[in-house]
Amino acid sequence: MSETVLKTENLTKIFMVRGKKAFAAVDHVSFQLKKGETLGIIGESGCGKSTLAKLLCRLQEPTEGTVELCGQDITKARGAELCSAYRHIQMVFQDPVSSFDPRKTLGDGIGESLRNTGKSRREAELRVRELLKQCGLPGEFAGRYPHEVSGGQCQRAAIARALAVEPEVLICDESTSALDVTVQKKIMELLGRLRVDTGISCIFICHNLALVQDFCDRLLVMYQGKIIEEGTPDEVIFCPKEAYTQMLVDSVLG
């Protein structure tokens, strides 16, 4: 439980607004994620949660700071080095349907990382079916296109894709926000089960306090790009130290 799999130090992303005004979307964020731990990140829209998620897996370049994944600094990784880092970190996006290439089947999307790690077409196909079953979808879904399945089914496929390379870290960026409540519940159950089965570490980005309360071991509260509070869900929800956190809690529970 004590091994650190993901560590950031002073991670900062500054956007230039119209060339002159600097805007820090993520402002000196430092945290550690332990093996098997689920870390929730909450905050209002525009507080930098999604930018942070993109920085963690280098979909955006940080302005400052470092990201260390499984003991390796990936802040400056490029090309093949970065590709091999993606065997350890994966992400599930908010909108499942748009996260699959509209011209490729779900199976192609899920199998792409497997093919990239040198598996044959046949091996990849078998593994894709296995992954789909693990995520509660019949194997035939490998042949479907993203627009032919429902949002919930597509998100299951997206989770299967993320798990294909057996990563150490899974980032869920508002992964249930685009789904309706019953589907949301089922996806949460799936994630919970997979967490137990695989021992994966999760970063769970969400604006719904009720969801993170049961799901996360530890919470970070983000406000205007900074982490303003940290603690277990109960600590944060029941005795918040910051006024903003209090407001956030009140707006949901009050």
Place this chain on the structure above:
Amino acid sequence: MSTPEKKRIRGRLIFFSLLALGLLLAAVFADRLTPFDPNAQDMSASLQAPGGVHLAGTDRFGRDMFSRILVGLRTSLLATLTLVAVITVAGTVAGVLAGYLGGAPDAVLMRISDVCLAFPGLVFAMAIAALLNGGIGNAVLALALISWPKYARIARSQTLTVKSSNYIAAVRLSGSGPVKMIGKHILPNILGPVLVTSMLDIGTMLMELAGLSFLGLGAQPPTAELGNMMSGGRSMLQTYPWVVLGPGVAIFITVVVFNLLGDAVRDYLDPHSGKR
């Protein structure tokens, strides 16, 4: 709900595809279809009116107009299709690279295309064609130089849209390199609008090529080409109109067929037209 509409669009596509195919076949097999040798002169049969042995009449050297139109169509269509293929490929490659790489390569490629666009198109093409001493190949080259930026811009803007989409982020997370990313995910997703543009451009390009030839900057006589055939008969428009009207009608029909085919393809691929 939109099924009859969909059927109508598909029907139109098939109809115009068949017409275009007919024109292409006529052009490809022109040699076997011509009733007379298109270059054989027969002064005793010069300037005969259409009808009789010579279906579309004869020109001032007694050459059979119908045969010349068929062969001319082949020259024009072949050059046009080559031109459209060249600008589509060159423009798309440049646009995708500019959009994908961004930064300096993007700025350089786009400034070059701005320069090409800054000149008035056909005038610039005439200057290049004149500089290169005519010939159909040089006319194609001249028009290619002024036409590729349009494709580069379309491909670039489409690439930028696709590049910022979630699924490209997901592909990147799958550990795919730039070659796979462009070849398997970006190109297939931007090809629709690019191909529709090139289909719609076939008619325009055919006219511009014929225009250059008409001015003596394209195919040189005695090569039969629709544009220079019209040019050759222009002084006889009032007395022997078929010498001009024959190739003119051929250009008209070809342009109309390919334009309508382009429209049909666009309607067919348009996601709002009921398909998908």
